[in-house]
Amino acid sequence: MPQQKTQTLFDIKKHGFNFVNSWEGNITIKIPKLSIGPLKIDLGEVTIMKNMSYGLCGGMIYSALDSFLEGREIPDQRCDAYGRLVLDAATRPIKKYIWARQMDSLRSDDDGWGPVKKMLDWVFRQTKGEVIGWSTDRFKYEIAPRIDGGVPVPLLLVRKAYGYKSLLKNKSLAKALYTNHQVLAIGYRRHEPAGQLAHWDVDIYDPNYPDEVHTLHHHKEGKKVIRMQTRKVDSDRFTNYDYNSGVDVNNPLPSNGIFRGFFNTTYFIDKEERIMP
Template sequence: MSQKFTGIVQFANGAAASDVTVHLFDADTLNEDDDLTVEPGISDEKGLFSLTYDKSRDLDFADIYRPYLQFSYTQHGEPHSHKVNLQPNQRVYGLPDMPPLQFIPATHGLQFVNRYPGYWIPFSVPSIPDIPSVNNIYGLCGGMLAASLDFLLADRQIPQRRRRPGRVTPLHRYLHQRQVDSLTRGSQIVRFVRWMSLPDPAVQLRTADELKKLLPNLDKGIPTPIGMVYISTKDTYQIWQNHQVLACSYVELEDGRLRILIYDPNFPRRNDIFVESWPDGNGGYLSVQRMGDKEKHTRGYFTMPYEPIVPPAILDDDTASDEKEKRSSS
């Protein structure tokens, strides 16, 4: 006798997964698994699917009934399949993949500038046009990138405040933790140091290799953090004069240049910040960062890891907490 099963399928971040074909199988120990599906389910825009199956369709008296769902879908132009055991009373099932994302810096990036007073961690705001270099100013660029991506993946609006959070606020603590996460126990600091110590031609060759990782990610709708190497150890050992930004999308210009749209926390609420790269004639890529009509020489860049987390449910958005910070430090 045919039966119906109705459920919901979601991406790994909880977003609804549409156009997913769902079959129900019975796992066999000795033979091929039995497809019990009479009519497969296809998920709608809310991830809702309904399939029809018949337990007696491929009845095998020697086996114990062990049903599972098979989800078939296309992700980034490639076919994917995912199996999940059918559980009593469970109606929501998750895929291991994230959905393609469109990250618009002015909309999805944090609205305040990456500029915090004090000596919280040894990462300052890099020397960039229109931003004075102040020694007791630090940045949380990697944390701000990660937090912005966290909110987008969780389908939540970022905090809309334009004033930077005080150091004692939950929002600042969250950004600080995500900054630490972005450096993966110091391994990314080591990468910055290694790149800083290389001569320019070697950095340009490595940038070409990193583009082979970055561009496919962007083609798939995967915003990717990149480490911007501005300086060389020939000039200074101040590693904090480098930077972290988020590559969002790219276009290839007629002259062969790549123009990569980035979210740079030093320039909030702007969609005109880019990294441009072009072949150097020796297998490498030269680069420059453009901020509107200004530019900054960039020696090269590399992709950085990102692991999503669910943003805290409550992040204090009270600007009065800045005054609280001043009182607590006095």
Template sequence: MAVDDFLPSRHGFAFTNAWPDQPAVTLPTPFGDIGIGNAGGGLCGGMAFAALDYWLAGRAPGLDRPAAGDPLYRYIVDRLIDSWHAPAGVAQFYQWMSLPDGDNVIKLFGRRVVTERGLGWRTVRVQWPQIKKDLDRGLPVPIGVVTTASRNPKDLGLNHQVLAYGSGADGSRVTLRVYDPNRGRRDDITIRMDTSAPARPVTFDHNLGLGQRPIRGFFRVAYTPRQPA
């Protein structure tokens, strides 16, 4: 493993997640084959996985943006497919897109009964403790970021993937430091959340390269190291 801590300015790719129009990446899913657009739509998961691969191998990532057909380009595309962890990972993105932000609650015989956990509770109570455990050990964690509410499988490509590499807390306020392929080698990219009321919709403040899209929740992505190209 690399001896120094992960830092985007040292261990991220020198180029951002911006690519010319190139053939689409098609993934098999429980809903049928889904094209994640062409490369112009982004290869965020592949870049996050590849950056972690290089860091674990103690090697510097590529400096120049690879052209289609280059070994590094093919490697990033392969890692993008790995990052979707089909079919389970794709199904998790789809499930989270379909869930409410806060818990669904009904009153039954005068008592409040939770009928469905929302993204706030699933992020804060289930996913965050798992992510924090690895971060506390100094191990970066790829996370899937849900940015849209939809039941249309074609909207899967609107979601995002980043690499969390550090965290801090001020009371119930948690800050994740992340490598966002959309932002390149910036060390100031963060996701912030208040963990005090996870049953209600949780507000996520961020400066990820998502345009106007919000963060609704995030989860740990299944990752297996691979020898980098």
């Protein structure tokens, strides 16, 4: 069983990036035909974003974990007025590396594209509680033991919105990919709210929020986890990812900040191909 509280030695300000997870331009990802249960899905060449801002959260957390495991600190970089990395001759290799690690984060298992398959599988499921149940089991038996051993764990957070009917109707499969999020679990703690059963909240490095420790918080009604959200540690406002702002914990909760579950992805690195600048 997980302990009351465990923190790895991952330091947000040393091993995380000082710039925000916001990039501009086009993203095109080539994904082979995938089998999701009884469905055969051919995403082909998917343009995730076109001439607008996008995120490389998976690439940033894998790169940050690279630096941590190598015992290196990530030097601060020059940012613009919005906290984004200023791209020039010196920093373009950093973006190139983050992009490569983003692709690794989506292919990080023996099956190739396994995280994408699982993400789409979870998005398609109509049941309200099953996915969250899997998430809490993964935390107890896979994620917490690794954190107890001092190793941060990459997590893929699956949005609560976008059921399979609307996806198929609107042909918005690409949206099922880019509206989810990736963070790095760096610790956890036992949470015992008054009038509720105790559970564990997971501390995370969220590349959308440089230099801040956030937590993946479970909301429970009785014995049942009903939703998951993130917020800055000790804050009373949950994250609204569409606006990088917060919503009061006592107000109605927007779907853009609620996750239906999470799972850990396999960390790997090819040190001959991936050389951090």
